[in-house]
Amino acid sequence: MEAQGQEGEIVSQFWIFDLILLVFLVTTAVIALRVRDLLSAAMIFGVYSFLICLLWTGMGAVDVAFTEAAVGAGVSAVFLISTVLRTSRKSSD
Amino acid sequence: MELLEAIVDGMNYWIFIILMMIGLYAMITKNNLVKKLIGMSIFQTAILLFYISLGVKEGATIPILPHYYAHTSQEEQGNLVGSSDQAHAGKEASSATEGGKEKPSVAHAGSPKIDPNRFTNPLPHVLMLTAIVVGVSTLGVALSITQKLYTEFGTIEENEILDQLKSGDD
Numbered sequence: 001m002e003a004q005g006q007e008g009e010i011v012s013q014f015w016i017f018d019l020i021l022l023v024f025l026v027t028t029a030v031i032a033l034r035v036r037d038l039l040s041a042a043m044i045f046g047v048y049s050f051l052i053c054l055l056w057t058g059m060g061a062v063d064v065a066f067t068e069a070a071v072g073a074g075v076s077a078v079f080l081i082s083t084v085l086r087t088s089r090k091s092s093d
Numbered sequence: 094m095e096l097l098e099a100i101v102d103g104m105n106y107w108i109f110i111i112l113m114m115i116g117l118y119a120m121i122t123k124n125n126l127v128k129k130l131i132g133m134s135i136f137q138t139a140i141l142l143f144y145i146s147l148g149v150k151e152g153a154t155i156p157i158l159p160h161y162y163a164h165t166s167q168e169e170q171g172n173l174v175g176s177s178d179q180a181h182a183g184k185e186a187s188s189a190t191e192g193g194k195e196k197p198s199v200a201h202a203g204s205p206k207i208d209p210n211r212f213t214n215p216l217p218h219v220l221m222l223t224a225i226v227v228g229v230s231t232l233g234v235a236l237s238i239t240q241k242l243y244t245e246f247g248t249i250e251e252n253e254i255l256d257q258l259k260s261g262d263d
């Protein structure tokens with residue numbers, strides 16, 4: 001049971017990394033919704049997806065993390081950017 | 094200090110609620126359709142965050158079983174099982190190399206070597222993989238509808254579309 005104690009130490013240090021990621025997560029979510037240029041909103045949403053992917057890697061969900069990296073940060077961002085390029089780039093709010 | 098610890102322990106859940114409310118707010122109040130969809134995606138990822146947080150354990154690692162675990166537990170299973178034919182099957186599986194493929198799932202169940210508390214719970218992960226894929230397909234369909242609306246009305250602002258619809262009725 002010594003190994004468990006050691007890992008407990010690692011986990012208790014991990015919360016700082018966790019906190020930093022969560023703060024950035026909320027910040028990017030708010031910025032993505034507040035910015036008026038839709039192309040930058042799409043890019044910042046990609047950053048948001050990548051941050052949440054890092055968070056899930058830290059939580060031990062690697063399968064979810066790489067799916068999110070491929071699908072969330074990759075495909076979703078491409079969908080959003082292509083829609084913005086085909087429609088208008090400006091947003092009223 | 095206790096308050097701080099309580100906040101740090103449930104940090105993921107606080108952020109989950111905050112992100113979910115940010116997403117809901119965006120879905121309700123934003124006028125731009127793309128902004129609404131970004132809000133919807135944030136709402137979805139917040140729920141994913143909640144479910145993944147449920148599977149986390151203190152001092153646990155990634156839910157992947159190393160190869161040597163499967164190997165040792167198989168031999169032990171062959172020794173432990175009382176009935177002769179199953180013991181025979183276990184021995185055969187350990188001797189034959191290709192027989193090891195189907196055995197492990199049975200062999201792990203009774204093994205004392207594997208402590209489930211050392212691995213994160215993989216069930217929420219599997220459920221959330223499905224949810225991610227459903228979320229991105231929802232986003233794709235909604236964005237294609239947005240493009241259709243743009244070709245129809247020439248705008249992606251909700252209030253302008255509603256105005257055009259209203260003036261068309263009269």
